[in-house]
Amino acid sequence: MTGKRRIRQSQDDRLFDIINTLLCIFVFIVVLYPLIFVVSASFSDPLAVLSGKVKLLPVDITLDSYKKIFDYKQVLTGYKNSLILLFFGTALNVVLTIMAAYPLSRRDLYGRRLLTALFTFTMFFSGGLIPTYFVVRDLGLYDTLGAMIIPIAINMYNVIITRTYFENSIPESLIEAAYIDGANNLATLRFIVLPMSKAIIAIICLYYGVGHWNQYFQALIYISDSAKYPLQVVLREILLQSQVQDLVDTVGFEKQLLQAEGIKYSLIIVASVPVLAIYPFVQRYFVKGVMIGAVKG
């Protein structure tokens, strides 16, 4: 009786495994295909890409479209600006996030609940576009690199995961011991807490860093001087802008179009390289961050 049921059970499970594996392979292909296509297209002759000869692997391999990117001065300026924002922005983010998270992680800090509630409230309700715009403008930040760093100096989600990490991964007894030994709070933070928190610091560095590299909103709202455009704005000008003309009419533009279209895929690659290059090595940190956040939001 039970033996029969066992067999039935394992047959069902085998069928399930087969269907599940097939579905997973399908997901794998659907997600991977566009990524491979973009890489292949970037290394192919533009004509082959546009005429549809490139389907999976590169056709007429050439580095021409990569070389042509250097003709676009704005791309280099954008790259430079984005690197500056990445560096200073992330530094400010990380320092402020720790300054918020450590005090809030102390359970007997008076006012901790109120402050946490007030900070968290901003995740769910905001003054909106225009009132924020006025504040940034009145502070004299309009059209400065600061406008792309200071208004987004703290991300509350990152504060929460950092605080959670401090609460759960640093033994309370260690902090108390340091306190009894006469270390002040800053020394405790500097010499005991931070050295034990390399993982979370790496995680928030990555989150903030990717955020700055992909940042588009702040520049869209606050930057009008094209010399200060970060990479994403330059990308939009090249990747998306010519489409309008493309939609209207196309017959006469073939050659011109070919030139401009040719670099698009390689530009996508060049713009994503910093993230793509580190991704395989730091993927586990990204994932860990989500898991810490999942403990309790």
Add this chain to the structure above:
Amino acid sequence: MQKGGVIRRLQAEKRLAKRSMTKYWELYLLLVPVIAYFIIFNYFPMYGVQIAFRDFNPVSGIWGSPWVGVKHFARFFKSYAFQRVITNTLTISFFQIVITFPIPILLAIMMEELTFPRFKKSLQMITYAPHFISVVVLVGMMFNMFNMRTGIVNHFLVLLGMERINFFAEPGWFKPLFIGSDIWQNSGWSSIIYISAIAGIDQALYEAARIDGANKVKRIWHVTIPSITPTIVILLIMKFGQVMNVAFMKALLMQNTQNISASEVISTYVYKVGLKGGDGIQGGQFSFSTAVDLFNSVINFALLLTANQISKKLNDIALF
């Protein structure tokens, strides 16, 4: 008697505060810039939403412009844009809750059931990756791959003997592209939280179900799903707090004059009315834009609270 209690409580509070101040004064100093940040960039703008109830003019500034009550709200409700932006926003949100939201849950379960550990690892790595592509690059990829004449998608359509489609010029295609690309980009990443929830399930539960004769499907249905329900509910509540927020930048980047009837959502409308204008909308209407924005935030917040309360009543799971 009661009065004495209140006073005693206040005194106790005061003592606690004092002790905390002595013990942690350096940490309070660390908090000063943080508090300043939240006041300046979050609470001050909240105070500034009052321009939604005034007629802003640059000479008198925010605090000196005349009060006009709900004039701007009334104008929004009566405007021809109202129906369009609300319909588009709610339609997209509806599909995001019904289609986009469950997919990461399924994906997490599928991945956890995979019997090939190495394939599981690579599948995770590949599906998480698109999350890190910037919105500009994502829309750029779509524009190129879905291009009417040169895009790979249309080349495939022709190979299959079908008509070419001008995806970005047809309003009907905006929402499928918008939602489809969202699924492609974020399902993997969103599945992580469920994967970690599944990993935390007590293996003894599965063992017991197995002995009772439950096959895999039944084990998923009776063990996995109930175990991760709290995670699902919390994320769903948070999703409800975002119902009126359709990814602003992606919508804006995917818009053009041909698909505007399907692609104008509240956030893009607020941006155009408030700042740069475009698509036949006059920009720089600060008060009107703030009114629309405030309407949006209030609905979001109300939905968040409602979803939270309902969930608290029904299954005792709540965000706060």
